[in-house]
Amino acid sequence: MKWDRTDTIGLAQLSCSSCHGYGLRLVRKGKEVPCRCVFRAAFRACYNRFRDCVAATGHIGTVSLERCNGRDGRRVYSRKREEYMADFCLVSRRVLDELEYQIFRFHFLLGADWKLCCRRLGMSRGLFFHAVYRIEEKLGRTFAELEPFALYPVDEYFGSMVHHESTPRLPPGRSGSERRMVRLPVSA
Numbered sequence: 001m002k003w004d005r006t007d008t009i010g011l012a013q014l015s016c017s018s019c020h021g022y023g024l025r026l027v028r029k030g031k032e033v034p035c036r037c038v039f040r041a042a043f044r045a046c047y048n049r050f051r052d053c054v055a056a057t058g059h060i061g062t063v064s065l066e067r068c069n070g071r072d073g074r075r076v077y078s079r080k081r082e083e084y085m086a087d088f089c090l091v092s093r094r095v096l097d098e099l100e101y102q103i104f105r106f107h108f109l110l111g112a113d114w115k116l117c118c119r120r121l122g123m124s125r126g127l128f129f130h131a132v133y134r135i136e137e138k139l140g141r142t143f144a145e146l147e148p149f150a151l152y153p154v155d156e157y158f159g160s161m162v163h164h165e166s167t168p169r170l171p172p173g174r175s176g177s178e179r180r181m182v183r184l185p186v187s188a
């Protein structure tokens with residue numbers, strides 16, 4: 001994703017002390033880059049969709065993290081929502097360092113509040129929230145700049161995967177654990 005003014009202004013926070021809702025901030029030599037609040041907003045949009053997917057598919061335990069390669073080299077997953085959830089988790093695992101990932105897992109995936117996270121990780125409240133900001137920025141940027149299928153904008157991600165809708169559905173009566181292992185054929 002190439003960030004232009006339209007993208008950034010739509011995501012920027014009016015109350016942001018760096019960009020004041022403009023969405024871009026000046027760096028060296030007069031160059032403008034997207035503000036951190038823009039990346040955080042992109043992350044929030046992806047995270048909200050992730051939570052919707054979790055709610056729609058049951059619970060997080062059903063997320064398939066299995067990867068397999070089709071003939072065209074693209075990854076295929078059993079279902080679109082599951083693919084989104086898997087990408088959300090896998091990309092985060094890859095991008096975050098060890099401590100950031102632990103915070104991400106406890107706070108964003110398992111829903112622990114800051115008190116629980118701080119106690120569990122032996123952190124102060126300030127350090128925790130600084131880390132959460134950093135995680136949101138890092139992931140928001142990564143989700144938006146990911147290739148070939150960026151997770152942000154979320155609607156484009158789901159739009160680009162429409163061809164998977166035509167893949168065969170499972171016969172009824174399969175258990176959840178079996179469904180997780182299914183690999184769909186890739187059309188040539």
Ligand SMILES: [Zn+2]
Nearest residue numbers: 016019035037
């Ligand atoms: Zn800003």
